[in-house]
Amino acid sequence: MLKPKPHEIRKPSKTLSGVTPLAVVLKPKACNHGICLYCPSLHVPQSYTPKSPAIMRAMMLDYNAYKQVKARLRAYSVMNHPTDKIELIIMGGTFLDYPIKYQEKFVKDCYDALNNKKSRNLSEAKKKNETAKHRCVALCIETRPDVCGKQEIQRILNYGCTRVELGVQAIDNKIYEKVKRGHTVKDVIDATKLLKDSGFKVGYHIMPGLPGMTTAKDLKMFRKLFNDQRFKPDQLKIYPCQVIRGAELEKWYWQEKYKPYNKQELKKLLIRMLKIIPNYCRVMRIMREIPPAYLIAGVINIDLRSEFEKEIRDTEGKNKIKINEIRFREIGRQKNKENIDRKVKIKITKYKASEGEEYFIEAVNKNKILFGLLRLRFPDKVFIDELKDAVIIRELHVYGKAIEIGKSGKQSQHIGIGKMLMQKAEKIVEKENNKNKQGKKFQKIAVISGVGVREYYKKLGYKLKGNYMVKRLN
Ligand code: SF4
Known part of the structure; x- marks a missing residue:
C-alpha cells in the first residue's frame, strides 16, 4: 500500500x-x-x-x-x-x-x-x-442467545462491554432444529430482555435464505422482528446464507437438498427488508465477505448494499429519504454534506420493547438526516443492584466524522448535540416522575458507558457507581 x-x-x-x-x-x-x-x-x-x-x-x-x-x-x-x-x-x-x-x-x-x-x-x-x-x-x-444469562451479563459489565451481538439468524424453532442451532426462540427473547434491562445495546445477526425458508417466509419473519415487542433489536447484521467449504451445508448442496437465493432474489428481498426497518434500528452490515476460494454457492457481491442503496438514493429525489434505518440517514454518509441543512430539532419515538418503555431521541434536520441519537429505557425488571429505581440510557451517539478528543470543528461532534440529547432525556424522566402522585418513582439515571467516555459524563454531573455512570435526581 x-x-x-x-x-x-x-x-x-x-x-x-x-x-x-x-x-x-x-x-x-x-x-x-x-x-x-x-x-x-x-x-x-x-x-x-x-x-x-x-x-x-x-x-x-x-x-x-x-x-x-x-x-x-x-x-x-x-x-x-x-x-x-x-x-x-x-x-x-x-x-x-x-x-x-x-x-x-x-x-x-x-x-x-x-x-x-x-x-x-x-x-x-x-x-x-x-x-x-x-x-x-x-x-x-x-x-449465542443461550449463553447470555444474568451471570454472563454481570461479567461482561465488568469487562466494560456496552453492546452485545446475538446470533439469532431466524426466529423459528423448526428452523433452529433443522440447522442445529442448539437454542430456542425463548432464549432469544430472554437474552434480549436481560440485556436491555441492563442497559446494553442489542444487535441481532440475521440469516435470510436458511434451509426451509423462502423469500416470503423470510420477509414475514423479518416483519415480526419489529412488530413483536419481545424482539425489536437496536442493530442488525444481515448475512444471507451461503454455502461455505467445510460446512455440513456443503453436502446438502451437492446432494441438491439446498440451494441459496440468487442475486436477483436476494436483492429484492433485502430492499423490501430495508424499507421495513424502523428509525431506531441501525443496519451495521449486509453480506458477509467470504473469500471466493471458500464460497461454494451463494451471492458473492459484498458490495450489494452500496449497489442498491445508491439506486434508492438516486430514485428518491433530492433529500427525500424513505429508508428509516439509522445508517442510511447518518450525516457522515450523505453526499454533498456541505450543503445539508444543519438546523437540528429533537424527534422522539416511544415504543414498547422487551416489556420496557423505550424513548428513542434523535437530533435530525427537517429531512430526517441524523446528527445524534439517545436511547432511554424505562426498564421492566432490573437485576443489577446499581439499576434499582433507575432509568437507563443505553446509548448516546453523535454522528459525523470522528474528531479527536479536545478538538472542535463544524462536524456534529462537540457542538453540543450530545448535551442537548442528555438534557432532553433528563426532562423526560422528570416529567414521568411528576406524573406519579405518590412521589418520585425513579431516583436516578444510569448510563452504560464505555470506559473511555466516563470523563464526558462526569462533566455532566454523573458519577461512577459500579459499572454505570449515575446521576441522582433532585
Ligand atoms: S454459527 Fe458457528 S460460531 Fe455461530 S453458534 Fe453456530 S457453530 Fe457457533
Whole structure:
C-alpha cells in the first residue's frame, strides 16, 4: 500500500460514524453446543475462513489480543484516521463460551494495548483507560442467545462491554432444529430482555435464505422482528446464507437438498427488508465477505448494499429519504454534506420493547438526516443492584466524522448535540416522575458507558457507581 499524503484519509468510511472500530479476534475454539449446519470449521475461529483479512492478521500475531490492538492502532494512524475514540469489537465465535480466565485476560490485554502500559489487573487497566490517549468508548462482544444469562451479563459489565451481538439468524424453532442451532426462540427473547434491562445495546445477526425458508417466509419473519415487542433489536447484521467449504451445508448442496437465493432474489428481498426497518434500528452490515476460494454457492457481491442503496438514493429525489434505518440517514454518509441543512430539532419515538418503555431521541434536520441519537429505557425488571429505581440510557451517539478528543470543528461532534440529547432525556424522566402522585418513582439515571467516555459524563454531573455512570435526581 502506498503511504497516504499528510491529510489524506485512507478508507474514510471506516470512521464516518464518529468512532474508530477496532476488531480483535479470539483464538479458535469450537462452540460448546456443536456446529451449526452452515458454519465452516476450518481450524480458524469458528464460522470464519483462513483467508478473511481479519483472521489472517490475527493468525500472524498468534491471536494475541495485545499485539492485535497495537497493530491496528498503527495501521489506522498510517491511514490518517483518528485513534482516540476506539470501539473494540471482539470477534470469533461465542466469546462467553471461552474459559473465564481467557476472557478476562483477553479484555485486559486490549485495554493494556490501548493504554500502552501493562496494568496489574483488569480494574486498573480500565481505570487507566478513562484518561488514556486511545480510549475505549464502546466494547462489543458476540455471543449465542443461550449463553447470555444474568451471570454472563454481570461479567461482561465488568469487562466494560456496552453492546452485545446475538446470533439469532431466524426466529423459528423448526428452523433452529433443522440447522442445529442448539437454542430456542425463548432464549432469544430472554437474552434480549436481560440485556436491555441492563442497559446494553442489542444487535441481532440475521440469516435470510436458511434451509426451509423462502423469500416470503423470510420477509414475514423479518416483519415480526419489529412488530413483536419481545424482539425489536437496536442493530442488525444481515448475512444471507451461503454455502461455505467445510460446512455440513456443503453436502446438502451437492446432494441438491439446498440451494441459496440468487442475486436477483436476494436483492429484492433485502430492499423490501430495508424499507421495513424502523428509525431506531441501525443496519451495521449486509453480506458477509467470504473469500471466493471458500464460497461454494451463494451471492458473492459484498458490495450489494452500496449497489442498491445508491439506486434508492438516486430514485428518491433530492433529500427525500424513505429508508428509516439509522445508517442510511447518518450525516457522515450523505453526499454533498456541505450543503445539508444543519438546523437540528429533537424527534422522539416511544415504543414498547422487551416489556420496557423505550424513548428513542434523535437530533435530525427537517429531512430526517441524523446528527445524534439517545436511547432511554424505562426498564421492566432490573437485576443489577446499581439499576434499582433507575432509568437507563443505553446509548448516546453523535454522528459525523470522528474528531479527536479536545478538538472542535463544524462536524456534529462537540457542538453540543450530545448535551442537548442528555438534557432532553433528563426532562423526560422528570416529567414521568411528576406524573406519579405518590412521589418520585425513579431516583436516578444510569448510563452504560464505555470506559473511555466516563470523563464526558462526569462533566455532566454523573458519577461512577459500579459499572454505570449515575446521576441522582433532585
Ligand atoms: S453458534 Fe455461530 S460460531 Fe457457533 S457453530 Fe453456530 S454459527 Fe458457528
